[in-house]
Amino acid sequence: MSVKKETTLLEDLNQALAAETLAALRYLYLSKIASGINSPPLSMMLKDMAKDEWDHAGALMERIIQLGGVPISKPVTHRLVMDVMVDEAKDEQKLAALLD
Numbered sequence: 264m265s266v267k268k269e270t271t272l273l274e275d276l277n278q279a280l281a282a283e284t285l286a287a288l289r290y291l292y293l294s295k296i297a298s299g300i301n302s303p304p305l306s307m308m309l310k311d312m313a314k315d316e317w318d319h320a321g322a323l324m325e326r327i328i329q330l331g332g333v334p335i336s337k338p339v340t341h342r343l344v345m346d347v348m349v350d351e352a353k354d355e356q357k358l359a360a361l362l363d
Contacts, residue, residue: 273332280323281338287316 294309324334 273327273330276323276327276330276332277335280320280327281335283316283320283323284338287313287320290316 290309290313294306294313297306297309327334
C-alpha cells in the first residue's frame with residue numbers, strides 16, 4: 264500500500280505559481296499566432312488573459328515570500344504543470360481548428 268505524501272502550503276502555492284506562469288506564456292503565445300478573419304479581437308482577448316495570469320503569478324510570488332518560501336524559477340519542473348501542458352496542447356489543437 265502506498266502512502267501519498269501530504270503537500271505543504273508552500274508546495275501548493277508554488278504549483279499554482281507554475282500553472283499561472285505557464286498559462287500566461289500559453290495565452291501570450293496563442294495571441295501571437297492567432298490568424299484568420301477574427302484574429303485581431305481574439306489576439307487582444309488572449310493578450311488580456313495573459314496579463315491577468317501574470318498578475319496572478321505576481322500575487323502568488325508575493326504570498327510565497329511573505330510565508331518565508333522561495334518562489335519557483337522553473338515552472339516546467341513541476342509534475343502537475345506537465346500534465347496541464349499535455350491537456351492544453353489538446354486544447355490548442357481545438358483552438359487551431361476553430362480558427363481555420
